[in-house]
C-alpha cells in the first residue's frame with residue numbers, strides 16, 4: 192500500500208483476490224468467500240453447498256476492500272504435473 196497521505200489510494204480488484212471464487216468451477220455461486228463477508232458459512236467441507244458467499248461487487252464497489260489479499264502466484268506447469 193501507498194503510505195503517502197497525498198497519493199491516490201490503490202484500487203483493488205476482486206478478480207485478483209484470493210477470496211473470490213467463480214461458478215461453476217470453484218463454487219456453486221460466484222462471490223466473496225472471506226469469512227467476514229459471508230452471510231452463511233460452514234466449517235465442514237462436506238457442507239460447502241450450503242455456503243452463501245458475499246456480494247463482492249457491492250462490498251468492493253469503490254475498490255477499497257480492506258480484506259483484499261492477492262492470489263498466490265500460479266505454480267509452473269512442471270510443479271502442477273508433479274505435485
Ligand code: SF4
Pocket residue numbers: 203204205208209210211222223224225228246247250251256257258259260
Ligand atoms: S470483496 Fe474484498 S475480500 Fe472479497 S473478493 Fe473482493 S477484494 Fe477480495
